Amino acid sequence: MSRTDERYNVKETETKWQQEWDRRDSFVATVDSSRPKYYVLEMFPYPSGRIHMGHVRNYALGDVVARYKRARGFNVLHPMGWDAFGLPAENAAIERGVHPAKWTRENIAAMREQLKSMGLSYDWGRELATCEPEYYRHEQKMFLDFLKAGLVYRKESWVNWDPVENTVLANEQVIDGRGWRSGALVEKRLLSQWFLKITAFADELLDSLKTLDRWPDRVRIMQENWIGRSEGARLTWNLKGRGDQLEIFTTRPDTLFGAAFLAISPNHPLAGELAAGNPALAEFIAECNRMGTSEAVVEAAEKKGMDTGIKALHPLVPGWELPVYVANFVLMEYGSGAIFGCPAHDQRDLDFARKYNLSVKPVVLPEGADPATFQIGDEAYSGDGTLFNSGFLDGLDVVTAKARANDRIETDGLGERTVNWRLRDWGVSRQRYWGCPIPIIHCDSCGPVPVPEADLPVRLPEDVSFDKPGNPLAHHPTWKDVACPCCGKPARRETDTFDTFFESSWYFARYCSPTRDDVAFDRAAADYWMAVDQYIGGIEHAVLHLLYSRFFTRALKACGYLGVSEPFAGLLTQGMVCHETYKDEAGAWLYPDEVIKAEAGGLIHAQTGKPVSLGRSEKMSKSKRNVVDPAHIIATYGADTARLFMLSDSPPERDLEWTEAGIDGAWRYVNRLWRLTIIAADTLPPPGSVMPELGDAATKLRRMTHKTIAAVAEDLDRFHFNKAVARIRELTNALGDFKPAAAGDYWVLRQGLEAAALLISPMMPHLAEEMWAELGHSVPVVDTAWPLADSSLLVEDSVTIAVQVNGKLRATIELPKDCDATLAEQTALAQDAVITAMSGKAPRKVVVVPNRIVNVVV
RNA sequence: GCCCCGGUGGUGAAAUGGUAGACACGCCUGACUCAAAAUCAGGUGCUGAGAGGCGUGCUGGUUCGAGUCCGGCCCGGGGCACCA
Numbered sequence: 001m002s003r004t005d006e007r008y009n010v011k012e013t014e015t016k017w018q019q020e021w022d023r024r025d026s027f028v029a030t031v032d033s034s035r036p037k038y039y040v041l042e043m044f045p046y047p048s049g050r051i052h053m054g055h056v057r058n059y060a061l062g063d064v065v066a067r068y069k070r071a072r073g074f075n076v077l078h079p080m081g082w083d084a085f086g087l088p089a090e091n092a093a094i095e096r097g098v099h100p101a102k103w104t105r106e107n108i109a110a111m112r113e114q115l116k117s118m119g120l121s122y123d124w125g126r127e128l129a130t131c132e133p134e135y136y137r138h139e140q141k142m143f144l145d146f147l148k149a150g151l152v153y154r155k156e157s158w159v160n161w162d163p164v165e166n167t168v169l170a171n172e173q174v175i176d177g178r179g180w181r182s183g184a185l186v187e188k189r190l191l192s193q194w195f196l197k198i199t200a201f202a203d204e205l206l207d208s209l210k211t212l213d214r215w216p217d218r219v220r221i222m223q224e225n226w227i228g229r230s231e232g233a234r235l236t237w238n239l240k241g242r243g244d245q246l247e248i249f250t251t252r253p254d255t256l257f258g259a260a261f262l263a264i265s266p267n268h269p270l271a272g273e274l275a276a277g278n279p280a281l282a283e284f285i286a287e288c289n290r291m292g293t294s295e296a297v298v299e300a301a302e303k304k305g306m307d308t309g310i311k312a313l314h315p316l317v318p319g320w321e322l323p324v325y326v327a328n329f330v331l332m333e334y335g336s337g338a339i340f341g342c343p344a345h346d347q348r349d350l351d352f353a354r355k356y357n358l359s360v361k362p363v364v365l366p367e368g369a370d371p372a373t374f375q376i377g378d379e380a381y382s383g384d385g386t387l388f389n390s391g392f393l394d395g396l397d398v399v400t401a402k403a404r405a406n407d408r409i410e411t412d413g414l415g416e417r418t419v420n421w422r423l424r425d426w427g428v429s430r431q432r433y434w435g436c437p438i439p440i441i442h443c444d445s446c447g448p449v450p451v452p453e454a455d456l457p458v459r460l461p462e463d464v465s466f467d468k469p470g471n472p473l474a475h476h477p478t479w480k481d482v483a484c485p486c487c488g489k490p491a492r493r494e495t496d497t498f499d500t501f502f503e504s505s506w507y508f509a510r511y512c513s514p515t516r517d518d519v520a521f522d523r524a525a526a527d528y529w530m531a532v533d534q535y536i537g538g539i540e541h542a543v544l545h546l547l548y549s550r551f552f553t554r555a556l557k558a559c560g561y562l563g564v565s566e567p568f569a570g571l572l573t574q575g576m577v578c579h580e581t582y583k584d585e586a587g588a589w590l591y592p593d594e595v596i597k598a599e600a601g602g603l604i605h606a607q608t609g610k611p612v613s614l615g616r617s618e619k620m621s622k623s624k625r626n627v628v629d630p631a632h633i634i635a636t637y638g639a640d641t642a643r644l645f646m647l648s649d650s651p652p653e654r655d656l657e658w659t660e661a662g663i664d665g666a667w668r669y670v671n672r673l674w675r676l677t678i679i680a681a682d683t684l685p686p687p688g689s690v691m692p693e694l695g696d697a698a699t700k701l702r703r704m705t706h707k708t709i710a711a712v713a714e715d716l717d718r719f720h721f722n723k724a725v726a727r728i729r730e731l732t733n734a735l736g737d738f739k740p741a742a743a744g745d746y747w748v749l750r751q752g753l754e755a756a757a758l759l760i761s762p763m764m765p766h767l768a769e770e771m772w773a774e775l776g777h778s779v780p781v782v783d784t785a786w787p788l789a790d791s792s793l794l795v796e797d798s799v800t801i802a803v804q805v806n807g808k809l810r811a812t813i814e815l816p817k818d819c820d821a822t823l824a825e826q827t828a829l830a831q832d833a834v835i836t837a838m839s840g841k842a843p844r845k846v847v848v849v850p851n852r853i854v855n856v857v858v
Numbered sequence: 859g860c861c862c863c864g865g866u867g868g869u870g871a872a873a874u875g876g877u878a879g880a881c882a883c884g885c886c887u888g889a890c891u892c893a894a895a896a897u898c899a900g901g902u903g904c905u906g907a908g909a910g911g912c913g914u915g916c917u918g919g920u921u922c923g924a925g926u927c928c929g930g931c932c933c934g935g936g937g938c939a940c941c942a
Contacts, residue, residue, distance in 0.1 A: 726881035
């Protein structure tokens, strides 16, 4: 059998190199202050049972960065672990009777094996799982330290309550206002819960966004909007016939003379008080409270209100009385839970005013409008203009009017300027079992008391049952019974656990010293490795996870744990992996491998032969069955093929469409590179031999090789992985077309193949190793430096310049690089096509952009 | 509802305001083969016989020149604080 008939044995090759990297400890990271460090991190997975294509994409991206930086001489830290607490484990326990701990640990074991088959360059010695006491003991300590530092407090807050299951529901478990399992109408309930003072860092979290110059702009904008700093005023209104007052927050004090009503949140204390003597109002508030706690639901609901009958007295105009409404769109969490409405200049207020027949008085006149006739129709006017109908504010622009109104509010003692934040403190209590126990003991005499540090960790008991609804920790027979650490009397443990965002807010730092039992972080290791140089994960985490981590890092710094403020210096957000959807005649979703193409065209069911309808491409999800199992793809085509496809077609930020054709194409490329290598291997001069004299074709190929080396590095530096792959494919095509004859040809061919192997190695590490070995190298790619381009081979001496007439392309001309503009202009004007297009007219203007374009304007 | 992002050939996509469609998939034609697969060679935005014309979701603007910048809209996606 000739070598050209040899098949690339994927399984054998991939296993062989994975074992070899393992044997060499290639990816074990150690602190080495003599080398520049580079910390690459992909968002760790929730151990749901099997890896999905989203994981494959995320980890393929991370591995390219890790291997590339490694080859470029960085001391790379690239760890992996498990975000192992969470609701799905409890759902599995309820639905299938498996203990969350068992379910989670088995899932981790299965997924670890799947990840290992991908050939990722992880330092597996640093693996962690957040559900183990060795991990969560440290966050219990952190919580107690935050408590000491004044960053923790307790307050009442609303939860979704399922009255049938007697359980708190997550927002995703509330569907159309009903519990997902019970179907019962959900109620809001107040519970006493623990909060972290993220708002103490609001200013800093906002300002520091500016320093995160390697984050996508859109993520920074989203965080900025989420934090939501707004300048305005607190303003007190007297209530007619009552001794008390109502405090509102407004960002538009300039529109005070256009006020039509006041509105308070259904959860405002005043609303509660009034409801006591007003059954209709009580029912309205109850209706609002049936909406659940989700802001999306509240905001999307029809805007409704109810007049309380109370009148508020306008603070600037004596005798002016305004109605006070309870309105479902006013959030108790924002500002003071009360607003004034100016319908003319706020769309939501306008809709409300039209609905309840309230007056609409414009007070800001757009430029050019006539004050005598200007009216508000269906659209509120929120732009700039000149104040009118506004007493002492008349004639001012909006910015000045705001300042003047605020001055008046302050001098008259009606209120004061204030900065309000949309950001709310982080409620971390969860009434769940599968999470980290909150290290607090409740004593009737002493109140909430921290668990003494010597008693940490508070371990999650594993002998629990899920037979009864509610939190198993709460009805465990003995676990919660303890003596009060202060007074020794019988007391109860806190049965709430932490929000699982708690664990993911510091795991990145734990990787620096994952085996230290005594402390969360070895300070020297954390100082060396932190911050994460490149963090990679889904855009869905743009706000919450990333903001909590930024806050947590600051809180840890304040408590002396760490030296950095920002955890992630660089961020890459990847798009989703999508697939077409299929339905059978009955409308049931079908898996892609149940569907085949019919000979007559169209799609049919593989078994039944019945027609299948094709739906649009959507994010892969179990519920729609449009999933492809990575394990199956890796077993069939190998990890390199799967990785290449993930990287080659779409840019990382964009959604990726998974197709059979795409994976086939990647597979063919793997074989093509392999064949190219083995056919040539025996004919080439030995590695490292001196360059012979080169002919024209060889010189051309050599230039292309060097250009590719330069371009790929540039593409990888900017995470343009798809372009890097395209360039390597171009080089591959050139190598395939090249017919070597002279000694120099073979030398250049070797150089080209070696470059191809090294350049593709971050994407397809196994194939690259195999090619490299075939080319006669004994030191593996993993220990070989990244190739460098010879810059003298990158410059061209001539360029193709486009010639336009009135912006339309009419010709292209070949000219020496950086040639004189006059030469470019004259050559352009001499072109037949240009002369024709000018149809005898004289050029009015000629725009010459050196080395690019000549545009003749006639 | 609010915030953010995206929309370019049959498909995934390239393109510092400067030749739209690099690279690939698919398809078509040919070579090899008894045949198929694989492989190799050529073609492939739409339209037109051709010269040419038209083309980056729609619409208006800025510019010598717009996929790229600005305004308005349509469609799709992410997030909205207890999914992770």
